[in-house]
Amino acid sequence: MKDLTMLTDLYQLTMMNGYLRCGREKDVAVFDLFFRKNAVITYSVAAGLEQAIDYITHIGFTPSDIEYLRSLRLFDETFLRYLEKFRFTGDVYAVPEGTLVFPEEPIITVRAPICEAQFLETALLNVVNHATLIATKASKVAYAAGEDSVMEFGLRRAQGPDAGLYGARAAIIGGCSSTSNVLAGKLFGIPVAGTHAHSWVMNFPSEYEAFRAYAEIYPDACLLLVDTYDTLKSGVPNAIRVFDELRAAGHEPKGIRLDSGDLAYLSKKARRMLDEAGYPDAIICASGDLDEKLIASLKSQGAKIDLWGVGTKLITSSDLPALGGVYKLAALYPAEGGEINKIKLSDNSDKITNPAFKEVFRIYDKESGKAEADLICLKGEEIDEREPLTIFHPKDTWKRTTFTNYTVRRLSRKVIEGGKPVAPSPSLAEVCAYAEREKQSFWDEYKRLDNPHIYKVDLSEKLYNVKNEMISEIRNKNV
Amino acid sequence: MKDLTMLTDLYQLTMMNGYLRCGREKDVAVFDLFFRKNAVITYSVAAGLEQAIDYITHIGFTPSDIEYLRSLRLFDETFLRYLEKFRFTGDVYAVPEGTLVFPEEPIITVRAPICEAQFLETALLNVVNHATLIATKASKVAYAAGEDSVMEFGLRRAQGPDAGLYGARAAIIGGCSSTSNVLAGKLFGIPVAGTHAHSWVMNFPSEYEAFRAYAEIYPDACLLLVDTYDTLKSGVPNAIRVFDELRAAGHEPKGIRLDSGDLAYLSKKARRMLDEAGYPDAIICASGDLDEKLIASLKSQGAKIDLWGVGTKLITSSDLPALGGVYKLAALYPAEGGEINKIKLSDNSDKITNPAFKEVFRIYDKESGKAEADLICLKGEEIDEREPLTIFHPKDTWKRTTFTNYTVRRLSRKVIEGGKPVAPSPSLAEVCAYAEREKQSFWDEYKRLDNPHIYKVDLSEKLYNVKNEMISEIRNKNV
Numbered sequence: 001m002k003d004l005t006m007l008t009d010l011y012q013l014t015m016m017n018g019y020l021r022c023g024r025e026k027d028v029a030v031f032d033l034f035f036r037k038n039a040v041i042t043y044s045v046a047a048g049l050e051q052a053i054d055y056i057t058h059i060g061f062t063p064s065d066i067e068y069l070r071s072l073r074l075f076d077e078t079f080l081r082y083l084e085k086f087r088f089t090g091d092v093y094a095v096p097e098g099t100l101v102f103p104e105e106p107i108i109t110v111r112a113p114i115c116e117a118q119f120l121e122t123a124l125l126n127v128v129n130h131a132t133l134i135a136t137k138a139s140k141v142a143y144a145a146g147e148d149s150v151m152e153f154g155l156r157r158a159q160g161p162d163a164g165l166y167g168a169r170a171a172i173i174g175g176c177s178s179t180s181n182v183l184a185g186k187l188f189g190i191p192v193a194g195t196h197a198h199s200w201v202m203n204f205p206s207e208y209e210a211f212r213a214y215a216e217i218y219p220d221a222c223l224l225l226v227d228t229y230d231t232l233k234s235g236v237p238n239a240i241r242v243f244d245e246l247r248a249a250g251h252e253p254k255g256i257r258l259d260s261g262d263l264a265y266l267s268k269k270a271r272r273m274l275d276e277a278g279y280p281d282a283i284i285c286a287s288g289d290l291d292e293k294l295i296a297s298l299k300s301q302g303a304k305i306d307l308w309g310v311g312t313k314l315i316t317s318s319d320l321p322a323l324g325g326v327y328k329l330a331a332l333y334p335a336e337g338g339e340i341n342k343i344k345l346s347d348n349s350d351k352i353t354n355p356a357f358k359e360v361f362r363i364y365d366k367e368s369g370k371a372e373a374d375l376i377c378l379k380g381e382e383i384d385e386r387e388p389l390t391i392f393h394p395k396d397t398w399k400r401t402t403f404t405n406y407t408v409r410r411l412s413r414k415v416i417e418g419g420k421p422v423a424p425s426p427s428l429a430e431v432c433a434y435a436e437r438e439k440q441s442f443w444d445e446y447k448r449l450d451n452p453h454i455y456k457v458d459l460s461e462k463l464y465n466v467k468n469e470m471i472s473e474i475r476n477k478n479v
Numbered sequence: 480m481k482d483l484t485m486l487t488d489l490y491q492l493t494m495m496n497g498y499l500r501c502g503r504e505k506d507v508a509v510f511d512l513f514f515r516k517n518a519v520i521t522y523s524v525a526a527g528l529e530q531a532i533d534y535i536t537h538i539g540f541t542p543s544d545i546e547y548l549r550s551l552r553l554f555d556e557t558f559l560r561y562l563e564k565f566r567f568t569g570d571v572y573a574v575p576e577g578t579l580v581f582p583e584e585p586i587i588t589v590r591a592p593i594c595e596a597q598f599l600e601t602a603l604l605n606v607v608n609h610a611t612l613i614a615t616k617a618s619k620v621a622y623a624a625g626e627d628s629v630m631e632f633g634l635r636r637a638q639g640p641d642a643g644l645y646g647a648r649a650a651i652i653g654g655c656s657s658t659s660n661v662l663a664g665k666l667f668g669i670p671v672a673g674t675h676a677h678s679w680v681m682n683f684p685s686e687y688e689a690f691r692a693y694a695e696i697y698p699d700a701c702l703l704l705v706d707t708y709d710t711l712k713s714g715v716p717n718a719i720r721v722f723d724e725l726r727a728a729g730h731e732p733k734g735i736r737l738d739s740g741d742l743a744y745l746s747k748k749a750r751r752m753l754d755e756a757g758y759p760d761a762i763i764c765a766s767g768d769l770d771e772k773l774i775a776s777l778k779s780q781g782a783k784i785d786l787w788g789v790g791t792k793l794i795t796s797s798d799l800p801a802l803g804g805v806y807k808l809a810a811l812y813p814a815e816g817g818e819i820n821k822i823k824l825s826d827n828s829d830k831i832t833n834p835a836f837k838e839v840f841r842i843y844d845k846e847s848g849k850a851e852a853d854l855i856c857l858k859g860e861e862i863d864e865r866e867p868l869t870i871f872h873p874k875d876t877w878k879r880t881t882f883t884n885y886t887v888r889r890l891s892r893k894v895i896e897g898g899k900p901v902a903p904s905p906s907l908a909e910v911c912a913y914a915e916r917e918k919q920s921f922w923d924e925y926k927r928l929d930n931p932h933i934y935k936v937d938l939s940e941k942l943y944n945v946k947n948e949m950i951s952e953i954r955n956k957n958v
Contacts, residue, residue, distance in 0.1 A: 002481065006662040007640050009632060011673035013661065014697065018679065021696050029682070068665040074700065118678065125635035126643055133638070153488060156604035157801040159612070160641035161486050164605055167638070182492065183485040186547040194490035199597065199808040200497065202821050203508070217500050218493065221553065229824065229953070260825065316800035322636040322791045329678040342681050345708065346739065474708070 004055045006065050008122040013069070016115040017079045025082075026335035028090075029114040030357045032106040033124060033327045035132075037350050040320040042452050043442075045139045045435060046099045046107050047170045048131025049415065050425040055123055056088050057421055088116050092416035093359070096426070098135075098173050098435025099411060100442060102374060102457045105360050107132070107325075109412065114332070121327040129325040130163065131170040137292075137317040138174025139439065141310050143447055144292035146299070150308045151193055153180035153287070154315025167315045172428065173435050176310075188428050195221070195257065201228040207235065211242040219251040223285065226256045226270070236270050240277045255283035257309070263288065264301040271304035283307055291318070292449055328353045343470045349395070355470055356463065360411040363389065363403055364441070371441050372403065373456035374411070378463050383408045391458040401456070483534045485544050487601040492548065495594040496558040504561075505814035507569075508596040509836045511585040512603060512806045514611075516829050519799040521931050522921075524618045524914060525578045525586050526649045527610025528894065529904040534602055535567050536900055567595050571895035572838070575905070577614075577652050577914025578890060579921060581853060581936045584839050586611070586804075588891065593811070600806040608804040609642065610649040616771075616796040617653025618918065620789055622926055623771035625778070629787045630672055632659035632766070633794025646794045651907065652914050655789075667907050674700070674736065680707040686714065690721040698730040702764060705735045705749070715749050719756045734762035736788070742767065743780040750783035762786055770797070771928055807832045822949045828874070834949055835942065839890040842868065842882055843920070850920050851882065852935035853890070857942050862887045870937040880935070 019025055035044055061069075061083045070080055090112020101107055107128060110117045142150050152171040158164035168184035178191040185192035196214055204210035207229055215222045224242065226235025236256065243253040256274070258266050263286045274282045286298070287309030295308055312318060330353065332340045341355040357379040363372045375383075375391055383389060385407055393399035414422050426434070445453040459467065498504055514523055540548075540562045549559055569591020580586055586607060589596045621629050631650040637643035647663035657670040664671035675693055683689035686708055694701045703721065705714025715735065722732040735753070737745050742765045753761045765777070766788035774787055791797065809832065811819045820834040836858040842851045854862075854870055862868060864886055872878035893901050905913070924932040938946065 002640070004640055006665055007634065007643065008661050009634060009659040009673050010661055010664070010671045011659065011675055014673060015675050015679050018675070018693060018696050019682075022692050024682070027682075031678075065665065069661075072664075072671065074697070114682065121676075122635050123640075126637055126640060129636055130639045130642070155486065155488060156601050156806075157608055157803065158605055159638040159795070159800070160609045160645050161481070161483055161602075161605060162639035162641035163609070164486065165639075180488040180490065182487050182489055182548075185489070185551075186485055186544065192489045192551065194488050194493060196490055196494050196497070197600075198823055199510075200494050202808050202823065203498075203503070203506075203593065203811060213501055214497060217497050218553070312801045312803070316638070316795075318800050321638070321795040321797050321800040324636070324791070327635075329681050332682060344677055344681065 003058065003060070004123045004127075005059050005061055007126065008119065012119050012122055014074065015118055017075050019114050019118070020079055020082060024335075025113060025115050027114045028111065028333040029117040029329060030331040031110045031117050031121070031327050032330050032354075032358070033108040033110075033128060033325060034106050035101070035103055035323055035325050037103040038320070038324060041136060041323070042454060043100050043102055043136070043446065044132050044323065045135040045174050046095050046101050046128075046132055047097050047135035047173045048128040048166070049094050049097045049108075051127045051131065051166065052094075052108065052124055053092070053415055053421055053425060055127060056092060056120060056416060057419065059086065059088050059119075061086060087419060088112065088120070088416075089419040090116055090416070091414060091418070093412045094415045095411045096413070096434060097431045098438055100438050101411070102455055104354060104457055105374060105376060106358060106412065109330075109358070111357065125325050125327055127166075129323050131166055132325070133317045133320070133323040134167045134170035134315065135174040136323070137314055138171040138176050140292040140449060141295065141308075141314055142175025144295040144299070144449060145308050148306055148308055149177045150175065150310055151178045151180070151285075152176045152314060153194065153309050154311040155181045157312040158315045164315065169428065171314060173431055175435070175439070190428070195223045196225055198225065198228045201225065208238045208241060211238050212245065215242045215246050215253075219246060219249065221254055222246060222251070223254040223283075224256050225259060227258055227260045231258060231261055231266050232269055232273070236273050240273065240279070243277070243279055243282065253279060253282050255285060255306070257285040257287065259287050263305065264298050264303040267304045268302065285309055287311065289313065296449060330355055331357045341466060341470060343467065343474070345471065345474060352471070354459065354463065354467060356466055358463065361408045362411055363391075364407045364409065366405045366407055369441065370443055371455075372406065373401065373458060375458055375460055376463060377460040378466065381460055381462060391456070393456075394459045394464060482537065482539070483602045483606075484538050484540055486605065487598065491598050491601055493553065494597055496554050498593050498597070499558055499561060504592060504594050506593045507590065507812040508593040508808060509810040510589045510596050510600070510806050511809050511833070511837070512587040512589075512607060512804060513585050514580070514582055514802055514804050516582040517799070517803060520615060520802065521933060522579050522581055522615070522925065523611050523802065524614040524653050525574050525580050525607075525611055526576050526614035526652045527607040527645070528573050528576045528587075530606045530610065530645065531573075531587065531603055532571070532894055532900055532904060534606060535571060535599060535895060536898065538565065538567050538598075540565060565598075566898060567591065567599070567895075568898040569595050569895070570893060570897070572891045573894045574890045575892070575913060576910045577917055579917050580890070581934055583833060583936055584853060584855060585837060585891065588809075588837070590836065604804050604806055606645075608802050610645055611804070612796045612799070612802040613646045613649035613794065614653035615802070616793055617650040617655050619771040619928060620774065620787070620793055621654025623774040623778070623928060624787050627785055627787055628656045629654065629789055630657045630659070630764075631655045631793060632673065632788050633790040634660045636791040637794045643794065648907065650793060652910055654914070654918070669907070674702045675704055677704065677707045680704065687717045687720060690717050691724065694721045694725050694732075698725055698728065700733055701725060701730070702733040702762075703735050704738060706737055706739045710737060710740055710745050711748055711752070715752050719752065719758070722756070722758055722761065732758060732761050734764060734785070736764040736766065738766050742784065743777050743782040746783045747781065764788055766790065768792065775928060809834055810836045820945060820949060822946065822953070824950065824953060831950070833938065833942065833946060835945055837942065840887045841890055842870075843886045843888065845884045845886055848920060849922055850934075851885065852880065852937060854937055854939055855942060856939040857945065860939055860941060870935070872935075873938045873943060
């Protein structure tokens, strides 16, 4: 992976220089990376952790980086010498990639000397925001497609090379089964797929000749794009003519692809034509500005589509092109001792942060195995599964739920200790298997596309008290 | 720049293998890269060309790429050996970065052996789509800001590292004046800016102490974020107290930043407080979910803001996160001789492509120097500026305009010849100066945010005739 050290906002460096100048560099800070509530997304599929760990454990300024920073005339030599040896030496806790996470829940928690913890903010947000955004969008598309497969092929519309590459990986974590992206195939072992474009057909004197040439070269992978001229009058009949020749030569065709027009109508007609011609196993692949809503609508209309090719709207998460993740200070451990919890207030109560070093428990119903609620706790709190557990809504505190037959699971684990990875990252296949189990552990009510149930994310009584005491104290002091 | 060779869709490779197997590799194809009409964008600011040229002139498969492709079991050894030596050997024509372009107009035209021309599609679209999208969005933001400066600081919300890096460059071409992105500063020489975050303030016992510490370290670059606790009751008064101390020590403050709340109200109040305290030159910087519409609205309310910090909505082009550029076959020169123009039909007449090898002329009024219309012509057509020039609407052909006192300019130039760059790319400063002249050469009517005038893009009579004859011919043959 490439070096992301300089991929930072200038103010991280001005603040680091500031902490150093104030003699604060031995203070230890805790920051949480999390997402806030928003109208489009009720849950997220965490992704980007492998890239994030790689980034954190390879931070290092090169001599040319230092030279550039010197040229800005903002920093003194003490700071530049400090940067020459700058490494990350702290601890990082994170939920595994593929975990379903909810607003307010720390996806990553960093505990490190203040300059190091502060420095991570920009690149960490960049990487985790993007991957989580696309994995989340892909999970919705895959949810809409149900048992059908989804192929990601948005590279040409992705916001730059990395967006295509890491977007393809995130899409697989979210539930896609293949990509058109050859580099993603090579680097991440993702199955790659793709056949031909309209230009192939246009480059032959006729559609039939184009199909025949393609079938001769790929007799066992023959999937033909049938909408260059007229899908039902020309494309499908020409495809069937070539399929007959293929079969006569001892091969079975793969199927056809529709890329325009009324996909519900065309797929039903094409299905019947293929069936009647003796090709019930030939698949129909559909593409063309698809997203989860259009797929759900087409399926509800009885469209006969086996494979969905999804491009622009998935790879850019077009209805919400940024997840809005933030990285907020939660606690400070001054070098001279003690612990100071930190909170960011706002007139908008959804934007008030949760203070202190925390972790999240997920509560499962023992019988169904399904997730029932999450509880954000102070680090070190324990839950005894033999005792009933009562949780309450963090605003409407009269809304209470008591669990008696339950298990709990800690969502995050330590992934970096003293600057070193705790364990190798899981393979992408392992991440996908875990992500699938995660999705299965939630009732459909939380995942459905329209008006999903809002999943409970409550604060432990201890955390609730810490938070509300801090709010009162600050308001009394400042106003 | 990193190697983008493998950043391609699999079907480019399956088609190339197909052309090779059909003995077609010596046919020469012409492809156009252009944008279609869409509801959000009436003009685009072309960008990404430098990166595109770098990509095209450095294509090359490594042994490990070949090994990976062999493992797919799709390709024979003849094709893999062909890829080992694969280079781009053709010609590329492009409009300079910063050119204002309109739907249908070729931004890039590739003329090369068919496999090479086909291969470029994915990465070229990826790079040019993204950069042009962000440059265009930035031009709207800069238009709304008028004489005020705009700082780009969306890195943390960009769709991956490249989106942040190349997005920052594109934002500068579009009209931003600085970025928070340190890597973009280093690589592209863009001015970098930034001061401190809320976490800086939260890390001190009080806001005043945080401000004082910052001012001591950066006495000549002291811009303070004043909304951590309460902008008007705490932030601005504390800033003024520190500014007084700064001035007493012989320094002048830079200003303040507002990052939340009602920016119109707060900026007017803060302006008055700063003025009354003797700081009329202290600037007010505003940020917080800004885009061109919000900036225009705030300015119309008389907000007193000097510098606009724009993040998420610019770096993701949130209202249109993909420009939908396409790369379409326009002509074919078979190895055995001749020229075959190519057209892609569609039921949607906006999606019918313009056939043939083409170029675009821009027509300027000689008196005002302003652009009046563009004319897409067959390559080789000439316009004699001494003769009157009549153009007509490509659908409503009765809409005609005649120019008598005009000059014309060819929009594109050859940038790659025989696989080699024709000239070094201009510096970013040169690109920005050109982009600014481009913007100035259009009346505001075409650039305004609401209901802009639609700029005329017509076809020359020759191209119009070629196109319509092809449409008639194909419809007679196929239906």
